[in-house]
Amino acid sequence: MTQDELKQAVAKAALDYILPHLESDMILGIGTGSTANFFIDALAEVKTRFDGAVASSEASAERLKKHGIPVYDLNSVSELRFYIDGADESDARLNLIKGGGAALTREKIVAAVSREFVCIADESKLVDVLGNFPLPVEVIPMARSHVARELVKLGGDPAYREDVVTDNGNVILDVWNMSITNPVEMETKINQITGVVTNGLFASRPADVLLLGTAEGVKTLK
Ligand code: 5RP
Numbered sequence: 001m002t003q004d005e006l007k008q009a010v011a012k013a014a015l016d017y018i019l020p021h022l023e024s025d026m027i028l029g030i031g032t033g034s035t036a037n038f039f040i041d042a043l044a045e046v047k048t049r050f051d052g053a054v055a056s057s058e059a060s061a062e063r064l065k066k067h068g069i070p071v072y073d074l075n076s077v078s079e080l081r082f083y084i085d086g087a088d089e090s091d092a093r094l095n096l097i098k099g100g101g102a103a104l105t106r107e108k109i110v111a112a113v114s115r116e117f118v119c120i121a122d123e124s125k126l127v128d129v130l131g132n133f134p135l136p137v138e139v140i141p142m143a144r145s146h147v148a149r150e151l152v153k154l155g156g157d158p159a160y161r162e163d164v165v166t167d168n169g170n171v172i173l174d175v176w177n178m179s180i181t182n183p184v185e186m187e188t189k190i191n192q193i194t195g196v197v198t199n200g201l202f203a204s205r206p207a208d209v210l211l212l213g214t215a216e217g218v219k220t221l222k
Helices: 003-021 034-049 058-066 104-113 141-153 183-191
Strands: 027-030 052-055 080-085 114-122 135-139 157-160 171-176 196-199 209-214 217-221
Touching: 003 034, 003 080, 003 114, 003 209, 003 217, 027 034, 027 104, 034 058, 034 080, 034 114, 052 058, 052 104, 080 104, 104 114, 104 135, 104 196, 135 141, 141 157, 141 171, 183 196
Parallel strands: 027 052, 027 080, 080 114, 114 209
Antiparallel strands: 135 171, 135 196, 157 171, 209 217
């Protein structure tokens, strides 16, 4: 199976996972990226069975709207029953690296408001130790060099993701060469650097379930 076929399979599995719980007044949290896009396309088939969605990016909001799924401002919603999103890496405890698509801050906010975070990913994303994928950090533009120097002190090798501005008007530093053996501690330390908006470690609030697309079928990790 190709990577896209695996992503499509987990998107379908996520739909099957949430389907029994859908209610007409329910609002769902929806992530960003190619796996989330497959999920949005699958979700469109059952759009009459729930109320609408909160999106973690402008791109996902556009895709939802194209399918005729109402998109809500998060400030008008008190709780989301599910948040469905992809990841760049996951360990066996469902600590994640996210932000390859530069949407990490909104993703983290939507995840924080969600009762259950259903992560969907192909098997290439499951790793023993996080950090092979460069860790994205969203930074206030004027703090870029300061934050980069602080990240070097933490043992990383930050690279400015040129030509990318986040939906929040900020920039991204991708931190290479980190072996993240204590994700909660690293997430906290990086977030304490002045000028950091947030980083792509989802460890203080990891996923609740990981649906992993493999050649043998979709596996569920909790
Ligand atoms: C976007 C993300 C995505 O979830 C992550 O990059 C995975 O993307 P894809 O599903 O395209 O592999 O965090 O900011």
